[in-house]
Every structure is written in structure tokens, then in C-alpha cells.
Amino acid sequence: MTERWRKRTRKSFGRIIVDFERWWPEAGGAELDAFRRLETLREVVEYAGFGRIPPGSKHSHMRRRNDERTLRPCQETLLAHLDDLQEAATFKDLHNTVARLIGYIWDAGSLTIYDMARWIGAWLGLEPKEIYLHQGTEEGAKAMGIQLGPKQSALHRTELPSEFWGLSCxxxxDLLCHYKDALRRAVDGEKVKFIKTGSEIPSTALHVLSTPSPRC
Incomplete structure (x- = not known):
């Protein structure tokens, strides 16, 4: 790995971060805000457990999940255990509770468990302190050359290049999942394609930090 390769890759990483921070507020951020605006935990679970974003659209991750075989049982099970969800003191506690409650349900895998815990956690004020792994995030991590163990379920933020440390877990x-192709291209030295701003981001927009402050 030459110094020229490192500088080029860091520059591409910086542009990916700029694009992500322009895209995320109206995508992932807006989804979480929709749950935070609900009045009760029961309302939150009625939407989250059924794979819907308020006021009712089915989330893209849930489109291939069958409503009656997977999502309805998830919703009913979580609604029957609101007290257990409410008692979670950390996001990890909440994630473990959701996994215990719905992990046996057909097609309710790691992504479904994470998404439902994330939406419920947004209302409870619980944020992830690790980067949870599922197919999309695993692909994004591997695209950056990160070696994952066979049973590894999460990454610490500092396992990623330092350019990314200013983002929350x-x-x-979201970044590892949605930008996995851009990350692979950046590492391979190819032209990066962006989600929000097209193919070009001016260098003046870059804000890569060498020692960013912890966010998770």
C-alpha cells in the first residue's frame, strides 16, 4: 500500500462521508424521527413490529418478509412484552430482548431484529454503542478490508478507519449497508458512485478528521 493509495482512499472516504451526511437526515434520520414522534410505546411497537414506518409504509428491508408468517407474529409477540422492552437500560439490552422474543419466528433474522430494536430504541432514547452486523453491514465491512470472525455479531467504531469515527454507531x-459498493470502489481505487450528490463532491466540502471525537 503506497502513500499515494492511502491519500486517494482517504479522499474517497471523505467524499463518502459528505454524501452520507447529506443523504442520511432524510432517510435513516427521518425514519427514527417518525418513531420518536409517536405518543406511546404501544404505538411504536405496532408499527415497528409490523415492519412499517409511521404513518404506515412498509420498510424496504421488510418487503420480502411475509406479513402473516413473519411480521404479524413479531408484532403480536412484542406487543405482549411491552414491559420487557420498557425495562431495557441500554440498546444492547433492548436488542437482546428483541432477539429473545422474536428470534424463533420464521424469517426474522439479524436484520429484522436489529431494525425493530433500532426503531423501538429511538423512542426509548437508546442508541447503539456498537455497529451490529447483518448481511449488508458485513459486506460493507469486508469491502473495507476488515476481517470478521465467523461468529462476530458487532464491530467497535474504532475497528473502522479513523475517517469514520465522527459518526454514531x-x-x-446505515453507511456500511447502503454505501458498501462505494466503499469497495474507494478501496479498489475506482470512481466512487454516490447516493445523494451524484459523482462529484467538491474538495472544499471535505471534513475528514484525523482524531475525531467519539460518538459511540
Whole structure:
């Protein structure tokens, strides 16, 4: 790895972060805000457990999940255990509770468990302190050359290049999943394609930090 390769890759990483921070507020951020605006935990679970974003659209991750075989049982099970969800003191506690409650349901895998815990956690004020792994985030991590163990379920923020340390763990989960192709291209030295701003981001917009402050 030459110094020229490192500088080029860091520059591409910086542009990916700029694009992500322009895209995320109206995507992942807006989803979480929709749950935070609900009045009660029961309302939150009625939407989250059924894979819907208020006021009712089915989330893209849930489109292939069958409503009656997977999502309805998830919703009913979580609604029957509101007290257990309410008692979670950390996001990890909440994630473990959701996994215990719905992990046996057909097609309710790691992504479904994480998404439902994330939406419920937004209302409870619980944020992830690790980057949880599922198929999309695993692909994003591997695209950056990160070696994952066979049973590894999460990454610490500092396992990523330092350019990304200024983002929260919840944001990094979204970035690894949605920008996995851009990350692979950046590492391979190819032209990066962006979600929000097209193919070009001016250098003056870059804000790569060498020692960013912890966010998770």
C-alpha cells in the first residue's frame, strides 16, 4: 500500500462521508424521527413490529418478509412484552430482548431484529454503542478490508478507519449497508458512485478528521 493509495482512499472516504451526511437526515434520520414522534410505546411497537414506518409504509428491508408468517407474529409477540422492552437500560439490552422474543419466528433474522430494536430504541432514547452486523453491514465491512470472525455479531467504531469515527454507531450501520459498493470502489481505487450528490463532491466540502471525537 503506497502513500499515494492511502491519500486517494482517504479522499474517497471523505467524499463518502459528505454524501452520507447529506443523504442520511432524510432517510435513516427521518425514519427514527417518525418513531420518536409517536405518543406511546404501544404505538411504536405496532408499527415497528409490523415492519412499517409511521404513518404506515412498509420498510424496504421488510418487503420480502411475509406479513402473516413473519411480521404479524413479531408484532403480536412484542406487543405482549411491552414491559420487557420498557425495562431495557441500554440498546444492547433492548436488542437482546428483541432477539429473545422474536428470534424463533420464521424469517426474522439479524436484520429484522436489529431494525425493530433500532426503531423501538429511538423512542426509548437508546442508541447503539456498537455497529451490529447483518448481511449488508458485513459486506460493507469486508469491502473495507476488515476481517470478521465467523461468529462476530458487532464491530467497535474504532475497528473502522479513523475517517469514520465522527459518526454514531447507528449511522455507521446505515453507511456500511447502503454505501458498501462505494466503499469497495474507494478501496479498489475506482470512481466512487454516490447516493445523494451524484459523482462529484467538491474538495472544499471535505471534513475528514484525523482524531475525531467519539460518538459511540
Amino acid at each position: 447507528g449511522q455507521l450501520e
